[in-house]
Every structure is written in C-alpha cells, then in structure tokens.
Amino acid sequence: MSVKETVREKYVQAALRVATGGSSCCGAAPAFDGCCDPITSNLYDAGQTDELPDAAVKASLGCGNPTALAQLHPGETVLDLGSGGGIDVLLSARRVGPAGKAYGLDMTDEMLALARENQRQAGLENVEFLKGEIENIPLPDNSVDVVISNCVINLSADKSRVVREAFRVLKPGGRFAVSDVVTRGAVPTEVRQSMLLWVGCIAGALEDHEYIRALAKAGFDSIDIEPTRVYNIEDARRFLTSEGIDVDAIAPQVEGKFMSAFIRAVKPSATKECCGPACCS
Numbered sequence: 001m002s003v004k005e006t007v008r009e010k011y012v013q014a015a016l017r018v019a020t021g022g023s024s025c026c027g028a029a030p031a032f033d034g035c036c037d038p039i040t041s042n043l044y045d046a047g048q049t050d051e052l053p054d055a056a057v058k059a060s061l062g063c064g065n066p067t068a069l070a071q072l073h074p075g076e077t078v079l080d081l082g083s084g085g086g087i088d089v090l091l092s093a094r095r096v097g098p099a100g101k102a103y104g105l106d107m108t109d110e111m112l113a114l115a116r117e118n119q120r121q122a123g124l125e126n127v128e129f130l131k132g133e134i135e136n137i138p139l140p141d142n143s144v145d146v147v148i149s150n151c152v153i154n155l156s157a158d159k160s161r162v163v164r165e166a167f168r169v170l171k172p173g174g175r176f177a178v179s180d181v182v183t184r185g186a187v188p189t190e191v192r193q194s195m196l197l198w199v200g201c202i203a204g205a206l207e208d209h210e211y212i213r214a215l216a217k218a219g220f221d222s223i224d225i226e227p228t229r230v231y232n233i234e235d236a237r238r239f240l241t242s243e244g245i246d247v248d249a250i251a252p253q254v255e256g257k258f259m260s261a262f263i264r265a266v267k268p269s270a271t272k273e274c275c276g277p278a279c280c281s
C-alpha cells in the first residue's frame with residue numbers, strides 16, 4: 001500500500017467512526033486506549049466550538065488551531081488543505097463572513113461527506129468542500145488570500161510540492177498559516193520513527209529548517225515557525241512501551257525535539273524577477 005492509500009484508509013475509518021456517533025479518536029473504537037492524546041486534545045476553546053455542530057468538533061484531528069493564530073478579514077477567501085470534518089473551514093467561514101468564502105480540500109470521500117453534513121448543520125453558505133489532493137490543488141493561480149491547514153502537510157510524501165501549490169494559489173500578498181508537526185535538531189533515525197509513529201505522522205515530519213527551506217524555495221517571504229506544543233517522552237510513554245521500546249533509554253534524545261508548531265509565511269506582493277531595472281522603486 002502506498003503512503004497515500006495508508007493515509008486515506010486511516011481517515012476513512014476516522015470519518016466513519018464520527019458518522020456512527022463516535023469521535024475520530026476517542027470514540028467507539030479507539031485504535032489505542034491512550035488516544036485522547038496531547039496532540040489533538042483541547043485545541044479549541046469553548047467559545048469557538050459552541051457554535052459548531054458536535055460532529056465537526058468530534059472529527060477534529062488537528063494539532064493546532066490555525067484560525068485562532070491566522071489573521072482573517074471579512075471578505076477574504078480561505079483554503080484549508082486537508083479539511084477533514086471541516087472544523088477549521090467552518091470557523092474560517094464565520095470569520096470571513098458572507099462576503100468571503102472558505103474552501104476545504106480533502107481526498108477522502110467519507111471526510112467530505114462528513115464535512116458537507118457539518119456545513120449543512122451549521123447553516124453556512126459561504127463554504128465549499130472540494131475533492132482533491134493537496135499536491136494538486138484544484139483552484140486557479142492567485143485565487144486565495146489565506147491558506148490554512150491543520151496537521152496534514154506532514155502526511156504528504158511530497159511536502160515541497162504542497163508548499164509550491166500553496167504558493168501558486170495564493171494571491172500576491174497572500175498568507176500561509178499552517179499548524180503542523182515539526183522536529184527540531186538531530187534525532188537518531190529509530191527514535192525519530194518511533195516518535196513520529198506515536199504522533200501519527202505516517203509520511204514523516206519535516207525538521208524546522210527543512211520547512212523553512214521548502215517555503216523559501218517556493219518563493220515565500222516572512223517565514224516564521226512558532227512552537228505551540230512541545231511533546232516530551234511522558235506523553236508517548238504508554239504507546240512506546242506497548243511497541244516494545246525502552247522509553248527511559250531514548251528519553252534524553254526526545255526532549256524538546258518533537259512539537260506542534262504554527263508556521264507562517266507570505267507570498268510577496270510583487271516578484272522581483274518580473275521587474276525591469278526601473279520598475280521596483
């Protein structure tokens with residue numbers, strides 16, 4: 001099975017759990033009894049979730065709260081890469097108001113069905129869920145003010161391509177405002193694999209400087225990575241122990257190196273390459 005098929009199958013199951021009354025993680029059939037994990041829990045405050053359908057909240061599988069950290073203005077167009085049950089799309093739609101629009105993009109039919117039902121229950125008309133892959137965004141160049149995403153880019157086997165696609169669809173001056181898992185500093189390969197398995201990063205997470213490099217190479221400016229939750233070995237102890245890993249032995253190599261972060265960048269308003277010697281003043 002390819003990475004993409006493994007990812008899709010995981011989220012088909014998560015969507016079906018919510019659709020049958022459970023939660024994406026801690027519902028009727030948790031994959032692991034420690035799955036009310038420190039990654040996906042308590043990301044949204046009650047003021048935000050109170051106004052959303054229950055199933056949108058239960059389907060939340062992010063690792064941050066990009067709409068709380070991103071600047072969103074009335075009338076803007078927002079695109080959520082890997083929108084899942086739609087929680088961040090619905091929150092964005094309220095922020096940009098009826099003159100704005102929020103798109104959610106997801107490759108998993110079951111998640112799209114859940115998200116569209118959540119949209120219906122929320123009564124929001126300025127929302128559209130699109131089927132597609134974040135490596136091939138089905139929107140035109142320069143059409144979006146803000147790209148958000150919540151714990152999805154780490155699932156892609158081609159993260160540089162995702163970042164290039166985000167750059168392409170953003171308007172000049174548009175913002176990239178994404179929550180994702182990143183790593184920081186050198187970690188032995190086996191320790192890294194165990195921790196990323198715990199986090200659920202099937203395709204592996206980027207190191208912070210690799211993320212910065214991919215964003216800069218795509219053309220972004222004003223790149224910043226702000227840790228929002230740093231994980232420690234105690235967070236992962238039960239899972240790692242169940243996998244037969246000697247947790248105390250690897251603990252010193254984990255500390256401070258695995259985190260959820262808010263990643264922001266800006267598409268420059270005018271690209272220097274297209275300017276003649278006299279037109280950039």
Ligand SMILES: C[S@@+](CC[C@H](N)C(=O)[O-])C[C@H]1O[C@@H](n2cnc3c(N)ncnc32)[C@H](O)[C@@H]1O
Binds near residue numbers: 060083086087108151
């Ligand atoms: C970790 S969940 C996050 C969902 C949502 N952002 C949230 O915060 O609840 C990942 C979602 O991204 C979707 N996804 C993963 N890889 C994708 C890809 N390459 N293209 C489109 N969607 C993808 C999955 O179907 C799933 O709905």
